[in-house]
Amino acid sequence: MGDVTTGKYCAHENRRWTCYDCNDGNCRIIRGRNKCPQFRRVPGDYPVPRASSADAVEIAGLPTRTLSWMGIRYYHEQPICTIAGCFNLERCSDTVLKVYVDHEGEHALLDYAAEHSKPIPVQRVHSANDACLIVVLSNTYSSVHDMKSSGHWNDGENHLLWDFSNFPYRKIAPDAPFNMFHVGKAIIASETIGTAYARLGYDLVLPLPRRWGRALAPNDVDIHRPRKYLLSFRGRVIDSIAAAYQHRWLAAEHWEVADDIVVDVECWHFDWLVDKKSLIKPYERSPGMFDDMMWNSTFGFTPGGSGMSSYRFGEVLSTGGIPVVVHGDFVPPLAPELDWSKCIVWVSEQRIIDLPHILRQIPPEEVHARQTACWKLHSAVFGEKEVDGKWYNDEGVVFTKGLQIIAQRVSSAAQMSKIVNDFADT
Template sequence: MKAKKRYILVLFSCWFLILCCFGGYRLWKNDNSEARDFNYTKHTLRSYLDTHEIHREKDLVYSARLRRNERSTSADTVTCTMDTCFDFSRCKDDFKVYVYPVEDKISSVYRNILNVIEESRFYTKDPLQACLFILSLDTLDRDHLSPDYVKNMQIRLSQQAKYWNDGKNHLLFNLYSGTWPDYCEDLGFDVGQAIIAKASFSLSKFRPQFDISIPLFPKNHPNKGGERGTLTSNNFPVNQKYILVFKGKRYVHGIGSETRNSLYHVHNNNDIILVTTCRHGKSWKQMKDRRCETDNEEFDRWDYHFLMHNSTFCLVPRGRRLGSFRFLEALQAGCIPLLLSNGWELPFGEVIDWTKATVWADERLLLQVPDVVRSVNQTRVHALRQHTQILWENYFSSVEKIVMTTLE
């Protein structure tokens, strides 16, 4: 009986040892596999996206939008292309543009736009010869709080636009519409089949090869000619005193992007100067946060134009809208725009290769912006800066050049 128990105990011990050995091997194998996976991941993952990946993401959004537009058949969505919403028979003899007679008060900026068209080689006084029609109704500012906002636009349109035809062969200019966070771009009336030339266009609203993205320009933008770019032909050294600068507003009461509220994390008070102020709007003192006083003091220390003309890169973050005046200001100063505005369709982006004059960064990876600018070598910096001047002087230095580029 005792011998039988000893045999059972020996068999049980052998079985236990086999089980331990087999299980240990499995655990060792799994651990090594996981370690290899970890090491592979550690060496392949990067802390930020490179420029090509950002553009690839933009291209994917662009392609998805094209597919969505092709599938869209809803009655409340006008999906236009030049084939479906433009009558080319009106243009068989020549490209002529007709401007409706001005019957109401319009802003000085819109008056300048109409003057440029009326003085151009495209203008015709005969609507029967026109290929394209321009409204005399001021559509530039569709912000309800603006003094230039035109009320009852739909009624005025039906009364004054004799050749409207649901907007076909009409071109609408717009500088202001929509705001943070969803950037609703409704102009406040039914645009029908009209082409929209708009500032701060979002990729989600832009109709490719139909609409036109234009730059946001100020009221005092030169009507003709314009100032030359400030970058000298022998621009050495290539890198300026500062590598990246920004001086502007930040938003403490929910009307602008959160990105600007986080810029202080990147500001180093050395070669990266990113300063903001809360001082704007009537109620900023009542709504200010604990950082406002410190930010305002730092903001007052720096001169805006000095920073722009002494920096290699100028940050162009979204604000209340996707675009800002700073974009053109940076181009003129020969300061490479570092774009921090995901989803923005850049001005004339379908015909201008902006990779030759700008650098994109991703808003979601703000803390990696210093790495982005420091990774651009001197040869490319020199080329980018030179190209800002070419674009500024040929397409953006005056209202005339912006409008004529739009018509072309």
């Protein structure tokens, strides 16, 4: 939490937030605005156990772990994989990535990757036996049984399950971290995995696609233009057990009131017994104000919702803005290969209340540098595609970038394996 002798911070007390304003160790309690009712954290709420401490065991000599979500233990014996440990590198080359999909004819994503991948080319093959990587998309199979009966599953070895959160045979909420079945050694690519689940250097964390489309073409965007808002956020607050909704609540209740600070929330109650949401309080601003807020904000608060990531993350980037994310489960897209440290601003959940003050202390030259770094990462990860006069992300760009990261990992592992084998032969 850091030093709390000065400034504003919030702490959990009796499973509720109490917020303080401190000056030289003298603290007073700050009352909220009652925009939305406060709700209690419950057992099983985030943060869930981190990957390094989630019931590690040994099965057949391979380290595994048992994971849980919302307090429910459901995902067992996930191998703690590396490329060297869970990939059959004898099927792979360090100069080309051969890819197979269970689909004949044109394949838009794979065809795009084959055309645009560099420096390691992607080559489509038409037999799983010839492939280093076997890609499974959300619409490839109709069931887990069909996938595992494909004849090449082999406990997921050399498989990539792309966009896993949208697989049609889900058994739990669509923004939950995982499906309720064992994926073995397969690489998972998903928008909904965080620090507790991602095997960094093996799994791929994908960005949530932008829902809001920008009106200006990429070349017309001046990322360093003057903006009237320092910080903004608009979104739902749902009294569920996901901590990210409480992060939204803290912003709505406690950010300072200023002309350059925008926070607009609508409040919802979620009845678990009947699986139904009901609106408590609507947004204060009209829907048309969203474009103004997005386009004119230097920093955008991008807390998660039911999952760890946010649609707002990519939307803020698409305007040349700087996302602010909360320390915890969030893993930036395609990390660790992509370095987001020069773009993102991180804040602890205890200091969300003081975020406007924190951002005002960032020098203009650092803001300028972060905008530049963010715009480059946005182009590399999200891409741009025009749809009905608005600009959205291009799925082909992130798919290609994901395959290139796997190609680089495989190439490095193959080269290291060759060095080890050559040394053993001497």
